[in-house]
Structure formats: C-alpha cells, structure tokens
Amino acid sequence: MEPVTWIDRITVGTNPWFMANRKQDEDDPLQAVLLYLKDATECLGQGLVVKGALSASCAAECLATMGQLQYARRLYSESARIYLVNSESALATSVRESLWSLQEAYEYFLLAEEWQEARQVHDRLTYLAMRVDPNFGERGISEAPQSEKAPLSGSGGNGALPLDSSSAVAESIEKFLLLRKSQSGLSPVPPAAAKVDKRRRLTIDEKSIISQLG
Numbered sequence: 001m002e003p004v005t006w007i008d009r010i011t012v013g014t015n016p017w018f019m020a021n022r023k024q025d026e027d028d029p030l031q032a033v034l035l036y037l038k039d040a041t042e043c044l045g046q047g048l049v050v051k052g053a054l055s056a057s058c059a060a061e062c063l064a065t066m067g068q069l070q071y072a073r074r075l076y077s078e079s080a081r082i083y084l085v086n087s088e089s090a091l092a093t094s095v096r097e098s099l100w101s102l103q104e105a106y107e108y109f110l111l112a113e114e115w116q117e118a119r120q121v122h123d124r125l126t127y128l129a130m131r132v133d134p135n136f137g138e139r140g141i142s143e144a145p146q147s148e149k150a151p152l153s154g155s156g157g158n159g160a161l162p163l164d165s166s167s168a169v170a171e172s173i174e175k176f177l178l179l180r181k182s183q184s185g186l187s188p189v190p191p192a193a194a195k196v197d198k199r200r201r202l203t204i205d206e207k208s209i210i211s212q213l214g
Helices: 006-011 016-025 029-045 049-065 069-090 095-111 115-132 163-184 198-202 206-213
Strands: none
Touching: 016 029, 016 049, 029 049, 029 163, 049 069, 049 095, 049 163, 069 095, 069 115, 069 163, 095 115
C-alpha cells in the first residue's frame, strides 16, 4: 500500500483546506469561511498551530470580502498572536522561521488595525533582522504604521449575513477561539475591521507548513 504523503493530505477531496480553496475560487466565500475555520480548529487540535493560523487568516480574508469586517479583524488578530508565539519558540532553532513568523504577525496586526502591537512587532523584527544581517538597514522592511487610519475592504463592516449563516459563522469562530484560549491561556481578542490581498494565500513559508503537515 502506498504511503500517504503531505500532498495527498491537502489535495484529497474531503480535506477542508482543499475544499475551502475550491469554494473561494468558485466565489462562494461563505462556505469557504466555514471550511477554513473547520480546518483551523482541526489543526489546533492536532497541535499544528501555524497551519491553523494560516487557515484562520484565509477565513478572515473571505469574511472581509463579504463585508464582515468585525469577524475578519478578530481572526486576523488571533492569527497574528499565533505567529508571534511561534516566532519566540522558533528562535532557538531557526532564526529564519522566527523572522518569517514576526513578519506574518506584523502584517496581520496591521490587518486587524492593532497599531500598537504592529509597531512593537515591527521594532522587534527590525532589531532581530539587523542583528542577523548588518546590511539589512539598507534594504529594510515597510515602515511601522504612523497613523491609525487605514482603508477598509468590503462593505464597511456592517454587511449582513443570513441569520442561519451568521449563527454558523459565529459558532465556528468561537469554537476556534475557545480552543486557542484553552491551549494558550490567552483570551480571545475583540472584533474590528480588516483588509487583505487574495494573493496572501500563496505567500506562505512552504517548509514550515509542510513540516507541520507531516
């Protein structure tokens, strides 16, 4: 019998990650949200926290396009916190992964419009990067946010979902956040607005994700 590889796991038709990607590409963001959240919760349950953060951020992307900016910001914020914790734990074994995680945390804090957290992560990222590469300052990274105003995507944060769909989304988000809280001791963060580029689904660190897939 052929062994099951990581590529088999993410492309099998019943895999929620694969199904969510397909629903998103088919312009069915509501079903994509529910499937991404299912995958995120399952990943947390298996200890695959970075993969869980990725799925949660993809769910946030879909919610933002639907105008559900409060839900989106809530998930972006928790994704940022997961990446921040991962950066700290990875530092002892992989500076590259630690830097990548800090970059992800920074960008997701921006999407969540948590400006103070974004600035703190930006400072940490810049300091660590310059310690690793003294020439980093010549290239740099995007500047820390100076303003607490940012353009929003979607319909302004007040788009309405059908009652049954809204309940399903809210329950899925709470299930993910409660599991996250039970694992980390961190309280779920309050909601607000977000912005995202669909191409972010493709800008993941494959080595890190693949290693978690097994």
